[in-house]
Amino acid sequence: MKYFLTSLLLIAAFFAQGQVQDSTDLAELLQLSALTDASELQKRLNEKVGAASKKAMASRETPSIVSVISAEDILRTGARDLIDVLRLIPGIDFAADVSFITGISLRGAWAMEGKTLILLDGHELNELMYQNVAFFNRFPVDLIHRIEIIRGPGSAIYGGTAEYGVINIITKAAVDDNSLTASASVGMLPDAVGRTNAQLAFAKSFGKNAVVDASLFRGRAVLSDQEYQDLYKEFEPVNLTDHTQTDTYLANVGLRINNFQLRGMLEDYQATDPLLITSFRSAFVTAKNDFKINTKFSLTPFITYTRQRPWRQDYREGDDQYFDNIASRIKAGLYGSYDISRRVNLIVGTESLRDDAESLIDPEYFYGEESVTFKMYSFYSQALIKHPFVNITGGFRLDKHNAFGAAFVPRLALTKRFGNFHFKTLASASYRAPGIDNINLSENIKPERSTVFELEAGYQLTRDMLLSMNTFIINTRDIIVFYNVDLGAGDYEQLYGNSARFGTRGLEVSYTFRKNRWNFETNYSYYQAGKSTVDRYAIPGNPRAYVAFPQHKVVAIGGFDLTKKFSLNMTVNHFSERYAYTTIDEDEAPMMERLRPYTLINANLLYRDLLTKGFSVSLAGFDLLNEKPVTPQAYNGDFAPVPGRSREVNLKVVYTIPLPK
Amino acid sequence: MLQKNFLRVSFTLLLLSASLMGNAQTTNYKTYSVFLYSFTKYIEWPNEARNGEFVIAVLGNQKLLQEMQTAVAGRKAGAQTIKIVESKSVDDLDQVHMVFISDMKSGSTDDVVTRLKGKPVLVVTERDGLVKKGAGVSFVIAEDNTLKFQVNEQALNDHRLKASSAILSLAVKAI
Numbered sequence: 001m002k003y004f005l006t007s008l009l010l011i012a013a014f015f016a017q018g019q020v021q022d023s024t025d026l027a028e029l030l031q032l033s034a035l036t037d038a039s040e041l042q043k044r045l046n047e048k049v050g051a052a053s054k055k056a057m058a059s060r061e062t063p064s065i066v067s068v069i070s071a072e073d074i075l076r077t078g079a080r081d082l083i084d085v086l087r088l089i090p091g092i093d094f095a096a097d098v099s100f101i102t103g104i105s106l107r108g109a110w111a112m113e114g115k116t117l118i119l120l121d122g123h124e125l126n127e128l129m130y131q132n133v134a135f136f137n138r139f140p141v142d143l144i145h146r147i148e149i150i151r152g153p154g155s156a157i158y159g160g161t162a163e164y165g166v167i168n169i170i171t172k173a174a175v176d177d178n179s180l181t182a183s184a185s186v187g188m189l190p191d192a193v194g195r196t197n198a199q200l201a202f203a204k205s206f207g208k209n210a211v212v213d214a215s216l217f218r219g220r221a222v223l224s225d226q227e228y229q230d231l232y233k234e235f236e237p238v239n240l241t242d243h244t245q246t247d248t249y250l251a252n253v254g255l256r257i258n259n260f261q262l263r264g265m266l267e268d269y270q271a272t273d274p275l276l277i278t279s280f281r282s283a284f285v286t287a288k289n290d291f292k293i294n295t296k297f298s299l300t301p302f303i304t305y306t307r308q309r310p311w312r313q314d315y316r317e318g319d320d321q322y323f324d325n326i327a328s329r330i331k332a333g334l335y336g337s338y339d340i341s342r343r344v345n346l347i348v349g350t351e352s353l354r355d356d357a358e359s360l361i362d363p364e365y366f367y368g369e370e371s372v373t374f375k376m377y378s379f380y381s382q383a384l385i386k387h388p389f390v391n392i393t394g395g396f397r398l399d400k401h402n403a404f405g406a407a408f409v410p411r412l413a414l415t416k417r418f419g420n421f422h423f424k425t426l427a428s429a430s431y432r433a434p435g436i437d438n439i440n441l442s443e444n445i446k447p448e449r450s451t452v453f454e455l456e457a458g459y460q461l462t463r464d465m466l467l468s469m470n471t472f473i474i475n476t477r478d479i480i481v482f483y484n485v486d487l488g489a490g491d492y493e494q495l496y497g498n499s500a501r502f503g504t505r506g507l508e509v510s511y512t513f514r515k516n517r518w519n520f521e522t523n524y525s526y527y528q529a530g531k532s533t534v535d536r537y538a539i540p541g542n543p544r545a546y547v548a549f550p551q552h553k554v555v556a557i558g559g560f561d562l563t564k565k566f567s568l569n570m571t572v573n574h575f576s577e578r579y580a581y582t583t584i585d586e587d588e589a590p591m592m593e594r595l596r597p598y599t600l601i602n603a604n605l606l607y608r609d610l611l612t613k614g615f616s617v618s619l620a621g622f623d624l625l626n627e628k629p630v631t632p633q634a635y636n637g638d639f640a641p642v643p644g645r646s647r648e649v650n651l652k653v654v655y656t657i658p659l660p661k
Numbered sequence: 662m663l664q665k666n667f668l669r670v671s672f673t674l675l676l677l678s679a680s681l682m683g684n685a686q687t688t689n690y691k692t693y694s695v696f697l698y699s700f701t702k703y704i705e706w707p708n709e710a711r712n713g714e715f716v717i718a719v720l721g722n723q724k725l726l727q728e729m730q731t732a733v734a735g736r737k738a739g740a741q742t743i744k745i746v747e748s749k750s751v752d753d754l755d756q757v758h759m760v761f762i763s764d765m766k767s768g769s770t771d772d773v774v775t776r777l778k779g780k781p782v783l784v785v786t787e788r789d790g791l792v793k794k795g796a797g798v799s800f801v802i803a804e805d806n807t808l809k810f811q812v813n814e815q816a817l818n819d820h821r822l823k824a825s826s827a828i829l830s831l832a833v834k835a836i
Binding site for chain 1: 689692693695703801806807809831
């Protein structure tokens with residue numbers, strides 16, 4: 001808008017004057033915009049997305065199927081945690097892993113284990129043993145500046161943790177220069193406190209080019225307030241209010257001086273089920289510097305260190321531990337970006353990493369030893385050619401691991417926007433690198449490999465409306481699966497191995513209507529199971545779907561500013577039928593059951609600038625129909641579905657102010 | 662068979678979505694017209710071209726043509742009155758002072774440059790980089806969506822046009 005108004009004034013002044021006297025006038029003309037005024041929607045569409053390639057491009061031309069969520073979106077919906085936010089994105093759903101840990105699914109596939117890379121201010125959050133990320137009440141949702149979601153593969157850029165998707169979370173403190181954000185929220189279930197979260201972030205500049213930032217998050221929530229009966233009925237039913245408490249501590253600090261960045265993070269996430277206490281503790285440090293050699297060429301060296309204690313499991317009663325390991329990774333790399341011309345960019349990079357793991361329980365856990373070390377070397381390259389008729393992105397990544405061997409993942413993307421119309425044609429290879437314990441608990445495990453084809457077309461119907469649709473086909477070979485080997489006498493050996501095939505295909509349609517005072521978005525996503533050899537994901541008699549995940553999902557998001565400060569916002573999520581293992585038969589074999597479709601309706605009343613500028617209050621109701629949808633386990637894994645939460649009323653206050661420079 | 666049907670339905674829906682009509686953020690031709698007008702002030706034509714009307718031809722862009730006819734036609738380039746004409750092909754380019762080649766007609770640049778060789782005509786292209794093909798000026802849209810331009814000084818000299826130091830200093834380099 002600023003450029004456009006400036007342009008209008010300059011154009012009017014220019015023609016009124018009718019005479020140009022000196023070079024100053026021409027210099028002023030260089031401030032004129034080549035494009036017409038951008039609507040609210042167009043401003044969004046013009047924003048650059050960096051996660052899909054190392055060269056940021058506008059969302060309609062970036063070489064991936066992307067969704068972008070802003071802080072304003074989060075504020076409007078009154079989201080309690082990241083699950084509320086991500087459920088609004090086409091193709092994303094959630095299911096349960098062991099011990100009630102909540103994980104993500106993408107396009108009908110269980111994607112928690114090494115298939116989705118989660119980045120928080122550049123830190124790779126996936127734990128090192130299995131590459132999992134637990135989601136429930138884990139992320140400081142009110143401190144988020146922006147989320148870039150790549151709903152397709154990212155291995156050609158990021159390697160073996162981004163086989164199906166990438167979620168890049170950027171916090172406010174990490175991008176602001178001088179700001180303070182504080183928030184507190186409390187969620188009430190009918191008979192219990194559902195959650196209490198407190199979040200604080202600030203960024204402060206010093207001198208001309210130095211910025212220090214810090215974010216803190218303390219969260220506590222219960223996963224469910226309903227009664228749970230375990231699958232094999234070994235225990236009496238229990239009310240989960242007292243047995244599924246989640247505690248989160250997060251501290252995230254950063255320093256930016258010119259092009260140098262240093263960032264550290266400490267996290268302690270703990271969740272409980274009726275039997276075990278499961279915790280994930282992590283420390284991350286990253287340092288990097290962008291050396292601008294000249295206007296065309298930059299070099300970026302970086303080093304990251306990660307130390308984790310993932311999946312520590314202690315029995316709730318007694319001092320016995322079930323599982324406890326320390327894992328660490330040190331990774332260093334260098335990449336260069338060279339603008340060969342205005343239309344051609346080349347990126348070349350290399351990385352080297354070392355993983356170490358140590359068992360704190362079993363001195364012979366890793367091949368008869370207490371600890372194990374793995375190493376990997378990587379080389380990657382990407383070329384971007386902006387031809388007037390098509391943008392061509394081609395690239396590859398080669399990872400060479402000392403245990404599982406080599407993985408080579410090329411990709412080719414053709415994208416372009418012509419006025420209102422845009423298209424993307426994407427062909428990608430991707431892979432999942434086995435985690436430390438995937439390798440340890442296996443015999444000669446191979447990396448899981450996928451080939452993904454995606455096609456997107458979109459049309460901007462008016463200045464305020466966009467219709468977009470994409471289709472995808474994902475074929476995965478050598479999928480890494482977990483299985484038990486019966487040793488007899490009630491003993492089992494847990495192993496990981498490769499199963500021949502897995503896949504999904506489907507389509508996603510999005511419609512967006514965004515005005516200054518109101519907005520409406522809706523999306524539909526559909527998947528269909530491909531050829532699969534994984535029995536644990538299969539639904540007997542229904543080859544078109546996988547366990548736990550609905551084939552159809554419809555989302556509607558609406559917001560209306562009743563006054564300048566007061567708005568009503570609603571979200572509706574409808575999910576089609578699901579299938580889950582809910583009980584056992586007379587032979588004590590798990591039995592599958594069809595779960596009825598369900599609809600989550602949430603509403604949020606938001607009042608901005610209450611009493612003082614930057615202070616907002618949200619009063620939200622979640623699951624207004626009180627559907628209480630269960631969260632099934634994503635595979636046949638001996639856990640009954642986790643009962644759903646009741647209707648929750650959530651009160652949230654957020655205070656954001658700029659700090660003096 | 663299932664996969665074929667799936668792909669067929671998907672492509673049909675994609676084509677349907679693409680067939681709908683609407684308005685998008687688009688090129689601001691007011692800005693282009695201001696620049697084209699300003700070039701008449703910063704570039705000097707030889708004496709032989711300073712008689713009669715100052716004719717600016719637009720090749721292949723109706724929107725710019727309309728904008729130029731509204732905002733620029735009738736104004737003065739020195740002592741000459743500016744006339745805006747539509748050029749439907751390269752053959753229409755006799756007796757013009759400036760020709761604007763739209764993005765869609767960029768393929769005609771070689772023909773235009775060849776046909777106008779040695780004549781006092783400024784060739785301006787909407788697509789960037791065509792100064793390398795002999796155009797005098799090529800527009801460039803910068804990362805921040807502002808409009809910039811590239812200049813081929815040798816091409817201007819070949820057409821006996823003299824650019825001011827201001828226009829040369831403000832041009833962005835063609836890479």
